[in-house]
Amino acid sequence: MIHSLLRPDLLALPGYVPGEQPRAGEAVKLNTNENPYRASDKVYEAIKAAADRGLSRYPNAMAQPFREAAAEVYGVSPEMILCGNGSDDLLTILTRSFLDRGQWLRLAKPSYILYKTLALLQGGHADEVRFLPDWTLPESFGQGFDDGRQLKLVYLPNPNSPSGTVLSKETILRFAETLPCPIVVDEAYADFAEENCIDLVKKNAKIMVLRTLSKSYALAGLRFGFLFADPAIIEQLAKMKDSYNCDAIAIAAATAAVRDQDWRQANRAKILATRRRLTERMRQLGFTVPESHANFTWNVHPDAGVSHKEIYLYLKERGWLVRYMDYGQCGDGLRISVGTDEQNDAMLDCLEKYFKK
């Protein structure tokens, strides 16, 4: 049996299941928090120019043009930036760099499901700390174990997925001060929030900040993420990555994207306006919706007779794909991405019919 050739702990793992990716035209995707708009024209021009220059040579191993552009935009030095093939690539690099077999990675629950999978793939354990009902975390989130277990890394999405809620910078700094290990603030959605933690990286070297172009730059298909950390950490993490983890097209496109902050700001304004509309209409339909600081909302119907799974299936059959999330003891709900006004309004009209039936 071919299975016997593989690592037994790998065979035992369920594996991470990404959100559904229907074929083009099959459904309107409101399930994986992609941006509904086309990225800046400057990105497409950069892609064409990179292709015209030819692809016979390897790209810059550290994606240096992007590091330099992003350093200017974010007010850090290029040595504080590591680039990856999406932020998922950087999460893999981080987990492999900090977590050894048998050691512990802490994460908030419910949050991004991939974190736990990465810990288990590494032969480590996941310490899942539940959010409190108001979507804050207990102080114990910022403390090490007192029973000999070795805590080596903490992942905290801020804004969090699926809730869209945020923890304050003061809270995160306090966690970093009391933790025995680094904390990675996963800011995949921070461009839709009011503040971010990039300046904290200089205040406390245990804080790292992870970013992606997948959401606020509308480039999920490109695969480009970047990490801010102390240069001494970046230097070591670079040993763990594939030599050329970002390709020449992606580096050129990402550099153009980060330089076009006017595009990003204009896009942000549109997403925030649609988010307001979506939140209000979901609340009118009776859902409890925490105030979102991201490009999606988390919708839980308080009526026990309402089935989130059934609503998800109802919408899916009619061409609207939202994300049904079942977190077991932490409950279930619907995570709905902010699309265009037209997409969200049409989905909401369909949902209204469900409640009238």
Ligand SMILES: Cc1ncc(COP(=O)(O)O)c(C=O)c1O
């Ligand atoms: C919290 C969080 N982190 C990271 C990612 C991965 O982003 P990327 O497309 O950069 O791999 C996602 C994607 O949905 C996410 O929700």
